[in-house]
Amino acid sequence: MHNFWVILGVWMAAFLTLAIFSFLYKDNPFYKFAEHLYVGTSAGYMLIYTYFLVIKPMLIDPISQEHQWILLIPAFFGVIMLTRWFPKIAWLSRWSIAFTVGIGTGLAITGSIQGLLVPQIKGTLIALHGWNGATLNNLLIIIGVIATLTYFYFSKEHRGFVGKTAKLGITYIMIAFGASFGYTVMARISLLIGRMYFLFHTWIPLIK
């Protein structure tokens, strides 16, 4: 690509980056401009990819080139999904929604048992033999899973033994939330590092 276009692109990107960062000082027209541009461009992108990555390769090409007329059925369901725009016939869109919901639930029923419940329960049925670190960890895992599940079990009042177990469950949950918070901080800072790197490496080459 011509060098000119790359330089122009980098300056444009730098301007947009700073426009959004300007929100840190306070809300202002530059930020609003960038924010709206973001939403608009993303919507434009979506429309284009829906055509080039969905409608064209999955419908138009196979129908026009290989005469897969059967695909007119999902095309019909896809189009009636859009009847939501017209209140009078909006009820038709329920057919498409019902179809997708049906597939989704059917897959979820078998998937959650085979892919989640069975392996996760199996992962909790772990050996406790010998006095060593691994056994202690395994014990902590078994207790933690049961305690957490007890905390979320509301069909029995959290009193006595159940209450104590649920309380232990909260302890585990707090540790998990703390860890998640730490990881979230990590993630957000990484994104900032990425933008700083762009501004001070790609745009103004301070970082070599």
Add this chain to the structure above:
Amino acid sequence: MRREIPLAITFITALIMIVSFFIPHAPFGSMQDVSLKWYSIIAGFTMLLGVDSLIHMHSVKIKRKKEGWVYSLVLILGFALFVISGTIAGIRFGSAMDIRSSFMYLYTYMIVPLQSTMFALLSFFIASAAYRAFRARNMDATLLLITAVLVMLGRVPVGYQMWHSFPAVAEWIMAVPQMAAKRGILIGVSLGSLAVSLRIMLGIERSYLS
């Protein structure tokens, strides 16, 4: 009929998925294949719904010159820019995703900085939230706070410099107590969603049709 037909569609398609899981042979296997593919195509259309309502909302704002209509104009122009450049790229290269296209250029220098900076903003807010709201008010909050600090230090190189066993401690927290709680939650959630799925399939739960 406006309710019965959708309920029947949901039940039948869900049943095909379940039966074909256990009996993947003809005719169920191919019924599953066809349904999955159709699902993907229909799902592809849902994107258009969001795009339309967005563009409609902002066009009205511009027409009526409501407050902030200039920004709506920016939104519409951004939208048009991508639609036009994508269409041109499609005509020139056969696909909008060709690396030489102006569509890809605009993506790299507009969408990338806009979206990534939008999310990078959060780093400042999370730092200020940690300063203002993260208080050891009681035992539970203290525990949460201590874990967060241990993980934050244990998962970065400086933690290793402070104390060589720091990364091991952080990894233990992640792999044992954290993991156990997440598993408990995961099992609970999946039991819940299993129940909801069954209710939807059998037509007891119908809120998705409203």
Add this chain to the structure above:
Amino acid sequence: MSIFEKFEKIDRRFIFLLVALAVLTPLIFKVTMKIPISSPVKSAFKAVDTLPRGTNILISVDYDPASMPELQPMYRTLLYQCFEKGLKPVMIVQWPLGLPLSINTMAEVAEQYNEMARKEGKDTVVYGRDYVNIGYRPGGVAQVVGIGKEIRDYFESDYRGTPLDSLPMMKDIHNYDNFALLFALEAGSMGDIYVQYANARFGIKIILGMTAVSAPDAYPYLQAHQIIGLLGGLQGAAEYETLMKRPAFATMGMTAQSWVHVLIVLFILIGNIGYFISRKKKRS
């Protein structure tokens, strides 16, 4: 008013400035630190590194610019590793907004590798013969299950519309059985879908490279052996770079990351000291 109480009323823009400086200073002065390696990353690296030459590997690129700094370094290093080890990567994309990232990065890494290969007299890599990007198709769970039978039911062509059958590398690739493993780079829930459907139903081995936000949720899968490796956030990427002996963005970024973490821990400490002092005052 004590100093800690004054701190409590500080303008938040001052905090913002400190955070920005903590990120920028180590980047400008190129301060680097030793990256400790965790076992989930080590096992991920080993699983890829020990594959025989010519093995197909499926790489799912499921992120967009929002989480690019965390996952892009993983993608780069992994691709380079594939090229160097003679593995044949097939890229698939489940996040439409991330498709251009997967394409651009693939082209960049291939070019970088080829430059090195030419210098050292090694074989260069060619699109279609050594690596392919089949692009994005909608469907999520349905598609993940569907391609378990035949990829062509969904992806008749690659990202730019070239029919898969005209790409020499794709001739014998039909479904998960033709891949030694799936390396999924995840910014959202697609990782769970791969684990629960692609692994559980079709038995493909999975390694997850995740944003730090979602990495903690993957530990139950790791312990239950539903995945064989896990890279979490920028640190995971830095560890992978270290194991590959190709320090790059992630390794450099981890020093800045360290500084900000220390700063935030200090914020929490100061904030809490101020809180306890003012609480004590209120009580007395």
